[in-house]
Every structure is written in C-alpha cells, then in structure tokens.
Amino acid sequence: MNRGRHAGVTALVLAAGQGTRMHSDIAKVLHPLAGRPLLAHVLDALEGVGPGRVMVVVGHQRERVMEAFADRGVEWVIQAEQRGTGHAVLMAAPALAGFTGTLLVVCGDTPLLTPRTLEELLEHHIGSGAAVTVLSMRLPDPRGYGRVLRDPAGGIAAIVEDRDATPGQRAIDEVNSGNYAFEYPALAEVLSSMSAHNVQGEYYLTDTVALLRRRGRRTAVVCGADHRELLGVNSLEQLAEAERIFLEREAAAGRGRAAGGSASKAGDGRRGGERP
Numbered sequence: 001m002n003r004g005r006h007a008g009v010t011a012l013v014l015a016a017g018q019g020t021r022m023h024s025d026i027a028k029v030l031h032p033l034a035g036r037p038l039l040a041h042v043l044d045a046l047e048g049v050g051p052g053r054v055m056v057v058v059g060h061q062r063e064r065v066m067e068a069f070a071d072r073g074v075e076w077v078i079q080a081e082q083r084g085t086g087h088a089v090l091m092a093a094p095a096l097a098g099f100t101g102t103l104l105v106v107c108g109d110t111p112l113l114t115p116r117t118l119e120e121l122l123e124h125h126i127g128s129g130a131a132v133t134v135l136s137m138r139l140p141d142p143r144g145y146g147r148v149l150r151d152p153a154g155g156i157a158a159i160v161e162d163r164d165a166t167p168g169q170r171a172i173d174e175v176n177s178g179n180y181a182f183e184y185p186a187l188a189e190v191l192s193s194m195s196a197h198n199v200q201g202e203y204y205l206t207d208t209v210a211l212l213r214r215r216g217r218r219t220a221v222v223c224g225a226d227h228r229e230l231l232g233v234n235s236l237e238q239l240a241e242a243e244r245i246f247l248e249r250e251a252a253a254g255r256g257r258a259a260g261g262s263a264s265k266a267g268d269g270r271r272g273g274e275r276p
Contacts, residue, residue: 005049005050006050006051006102007052008052009101009102009104010051010052010053010054010055010096010103010104010184011046011053011054011103011105011106012055012057012089012092012103012105013042013043013046013055013056013057013074013106013107013108014057014085014106014108015029015056015057015065016057016058016059016062016079016082018082022234022235022236022239024236026061027060027061027064027065028108028234029108029109030061030065033111033239033243034243034247038111038233039056039065039068039069039108040069041111041113041246042107042110042113045106045113045115045118046106046115046118048114048118049104049115049122054072054073054075055074055075055076055092056074056077057088057092058077058078060082062078075095077092077095078091083201083203084196084200084203084205085178085202085204085206086194086202086205086208087202087203089205090191090194090203093188093191096184096185096188099185100184100185101184102125102126102181102183102184103182104118104121104122104181105178105180105182105205106118107178107179107232109234110178110229110230110232110233111233111242112228112229112230112231112245113230117224117225117229120222121181121222122181124222125181125220125222129218130217130218131186131212131217132182132183132187132208132217132220133180133220133221133222134148134176134219134220134221134222135177135180135181135222135224136156136174136177137174137175137177137223138173138175139173139175140173142172142174142175143162143170144162145176146159146162146176146204146206147159147162147165147169147170147176148172148175148221149169149172150174155219156209156219156220156221157209157213157219158206158209158210159176159204160206161199161200163198164198174223176206178232179230180205186217187212190215191208193211194207194211195207228245
C-alpha cells in the first residue's frame with residue numbers, strides 16, 4: 001500500500017459488522033462488487049491518499065477477512081463484540097497510544113468512495129483547525145441515516161441517529177456519511193464519555209461531535225458533492241445498485257472490463273485481482 005504522502009494521518013477502517021440485512025453467511029466486507037470484495041475498494045481509495053498507517057477493525061468472520069487481505073500491509077484491530085462504531089474506535093485505542101495527528105475514520109462498506117473525496121475531507125479538516133470534521137451528504141431519501149444538526153453559523157452541532165431523531169429532525173436531508181477526520185488524541189479524551197443509553201444500546205461515534213463541542217473544541221462539516229459515492233452497502237439490493245454505479249463510472253473512464261479492466265475472485269484481497 002502506498003504510504004507516506006500523508007505521514008501524519010492514520011486511517012481506521014470500520015469493517016467488523018456482520019451485515020445481517022445481506023442475508024448471507026459471508027461477512028459483509030467480503031461480498032464482491034465487480035469481482036472484488038467491498039473492503040478491497042475502500043483500501044484502494046486509501047492507497048490513493050497515502051496515510052502513514054492503515055488499521056482495519058474486524059469482528060464477524062475476522063479470520064476470513066484477515067486471510068483475504070493478508071498481503072495488503074494493514075494493521076488489524078479486533079472488535080470481538082460489535083457494540084457500535086464508538087466501541088470499534090475504542091478497541092483501536094491501545095494501538096493508537098502515543099499517536100498525535102489526524103485519525104481518518106472510514107466505513108468499510110462504501111466501495112464507491114474516491115481518493116479525491118478523502119483528500120478534500122483532509123484538506124478541509126486541516127484548514128479549519130477543527131477537532132473533528134464530518135463528511136456529510138444530502139439524500140433525496142435520508143431514512144436510516146444519522147441527521148446532521150447545524151448550528152446558527154453553519155457548523156455542525158451534533159449528529160442524531162435516525163432511530164433517536166424527532167419528527168422535525170427526520171425532515172433534515174443532510175446526513176452523516178460515517179466518514180470523519182479527527183484530531184488525536186483529542187478524540188481519545190472524549191471516547192470514555194460516550195454512553196450506550198439509546199435505542200440500539202450501542203456506543204455511537206457520532207456522539208463525539210457534541211462531546212468535543214462541550215469541551216470547547218471546534219467541530220466542522222464538509223458536504224460531499226456526489227452522495228452516491230458515500231452510500232453504504234447494507235443489503236443485496238444496495239450492493240447491486242453500487243455495482244451498477246461502479247461499472248458506469250468505470251466505463252465512462254474507459255476502465256470497464258471490456259476495456260481491459262482486471263478482476264479477481266470474490267474474497268481475494270489483492271490489488272489488481274481484487275471495503276468492510
């Protein structure tokens with residue numbers, strides 16, 4: 001993996017989920033899109049950015065996932081119990097001891113994510129001097145996504161999960177993509193303050209936005225230009241839609257299979273033959 005262009009950035013990929021809505025016995029991140037696992041597409045996007053370290057949080061079928069990507073040069077973090085995104089980052093805390101820099105948190109089930117969008121997130125984050133910058137998107141149908149609550153100045157005040165949102169908040173079309181840039185160890189200072197007192201009984205990483213604001217830290221948000229790029233895959237229908245968009249994008253760029261593009265068998269984590 002290409003490392004060094006952003007030596008002060010550590011990427012953390014959240015790839016531990018089972019993906020129950022996939023109705024499959026295969027870990028969600030191993031499902032193939034255009035012949036390559038979802039996680040492979042995410043790692044490729046990160047390779048285009050060049051962080052100093054790439055860490056991947058695994059849980060469900062972790063042995064299979066680790067074996068499939070054994071040659072990608074990533075560090076593995078085990079989340080034995082899947083208790084939310086905040087809990088996943090907590091599991092990475094020991095490996096991040098002593099780290100000072102930017103922690104780029106990326107979803108492992110967003111195979112359409114591009115290096116350009118991640119670069120824009122990092123640029124905005126560094127330029128703003130914020131403790132956290134949330135990558136958001138606007139959706140025609142925001143159901144199921146955490147809503148972005150902006151303050152009067154246009155910054156981000158908090159993120160409220162769909163299940164916990166009021167009717168008025170559910171009318172908001174700007175949502176959290178699940179991708180963030182955090183300053184570390186500022187994030188570590190609030191992780192222990194997260195609570196699981198919510199409908200799901202989970203520790204939400206989204207809660208850290210409000211927690212950082214309470215400590216007087218600056219919080220920022222940048223809205224992605226193309227929401228399709230940030231869509232997560234949580235069902236076979238969404239997987240098919242993501243593959244359709246991916247193939248259209250590849251064909252437009254002249255990289256489709258008919259144009260000589262290569263693909264590997266599903267489960268092969270290798271680049272050139274190949275998200276959580």
